[in-house]
Amino acid sequence: MRRTFLGMPTTAPAGVGQLRGAESFPAAARRALGDAQLRRNLGHATATIRAKSGAVIGEVPDWERLRAAGSAIKADVLARLPELLEQLEQRVSAAGGVVHWAADAIEANAIVVDLVRATGSDRVIKVKSMVTQEIGLNEALEGAGIAPVETDLAELIVQLGEDRPSHILVPAIHRNRAEIREIFLRAMPGVDPGLTDEPAVLAAAARRFLRQTFLSTSVAVSGANFAVAETGTLAVVESEGNGRMCLTLPRTLITVMGVEKVVPTWRDLEVFLQLLPRASTGERMNPYTSMWTGITPGDGPQEFHLVLLDNGRSAVLADEVGRQALHCIRCSACLNVCPVYERTGGHAYGSVYPGPIGAVLSPQLTGVVDNASLPYASSLCGACYDACPVKIDIPELLVHLRDQAPHPRAESAVMAAAAYAMDHPALFAAAQRATRLSRLTGRRGRGLPPPLSGWTAGRDLPDPPAQTFRQWWAQR
């Protein structure tokens, strides 16, 4: 059925993966705002990362030129996406890899499940990957009797806590050290009961817990930060070494990447490897970056599969304004500076892509109707645009998507009436005088009556002035 318009840009299917929330943003945000612990944890963590990131970006004299280059490279990628993907496929294949294409989450999950089954393994180790969260790969693997083991510390905290990720970079940002200790004590087999909440002690516990799993699992699944069309090189950027474990130790490596992750040339990495760590973790360089091109005999996995995923990206690409959301390199700088994200946390956005970038990416991947409240999850303050290392104009996209979201009939009626009044000066003056009548109805802050109450549910109605400008002018 979903193949009716074969070959036309298509949004991500519902019922699989995690791009749609169970409730609207305002409803979920209201509940999140009541969680004082969550707000303390987020306030502390985002303030820390903003200070670190600001300091290391301040060291780079050509930061704005790097941003301009990064933005232009991504625009170039989108303009030539089909040919770059074909080139990437050819280069990866020539280097000994196998390339698979997946039109959506269902196809991608089926490909990965089949590949894992073919190895005979009933367990995979995973590098933290947004795209495999997006498609619900873990659920698909579990459904096929294959155990996915998340190896990133924050993902492990989320998995052991039977929780959901709430940040692109640090999925457990909503947990503080005391909560992490409790999760480990409750759910980590063989953990030292004397565990303290020192971050170094918690990290050491994860090291001990995962080491044997790394050594004994024959299949890994990763995402990709970059894939170079010119050379067929894949790159994964990480901190802990769990990525290196997954990319080095198993016999079989399966990498799933969104089609927009391709970059044209090897040289393009010189821009992104400067932008990403400083914008993301606030480091001059992240501890580990792994790059590989196909298979290297005698070193690392001897079987490499690359799964190229659409899952709604073609629909995003089809929107000339909206397509810049595909520039995103998943640094999460926009989350860390967003006053809305800092107060609501990531879960309120429903999708695996939270924060400002999620508010523009998720509705485009699913179709705006399925995430209609997300373009409103912003005050349009513009901090996200300033922070974005590839200059995605998120405020512009938010307004663009608000325009596409379904609007209540009452709103259209009021807007039409306002437009008519503004076209007719006498009517406009009368309307302005009429607003003064509302001063008689009570104190400021009261909402409008139905059917207009929806508009004032999230906004204060301004207090009408005692005298309009026209009246003041007439009296001079």
Next chain:
Amino acid sequence: MNARETILARLRAALDPAPAPVTVPRDYLRDGQVDLDLLVDRLTDYRAHVHQVAEPAVADTIAGILPVGARVVVPPGLPPAWLPATVTVRADDGHDNSEITAVDGVITAAAVAIADTGTVVLDGSPDQGRRVLSLLPDLHICVVRAAQVVANVPQALTRLNPHRPLTWISGPSATSDIELNRVEGVHGPRTLHIILLP
């Protein structure tokens, strides 16, 4: 239509009308003099231990880092003169991973180092070995020659061969996953020594 043709057809349809060709501005910094003091500063800032010695002193320096009788694994092409007599050396000949994880440390050379970011890059050459060697042991000693140091990331990419497996290392294994503070020591080597030769 298979998935490949479907996706390519969708993307082509999405790009109709064709966007204007894009010229990438490349006026960001590429030149720059190598500053070894900056490299040392950056490495130290991310908790790597730096030793600046002349090449004949490498073995003594390593003897000072590792306790007597320590077991180390080394890539097959590592210069033998770098190895002190005080440690037990196993040259890698395809050891299985459980043997590598059991040693006390690994000694490698490097392909490139980047002063700006405090990074060393390994490319799997005979004096650096398989990727697993510098991953499983808890301590990594990496010997870098001054001639291998470049000023910045663009200069590093010019020197590196994308067809080799590359590992970029900036300080010991770390995480920012607990309250977004950097903590050293998760899955990779928790201790990193850089021996910088003139």
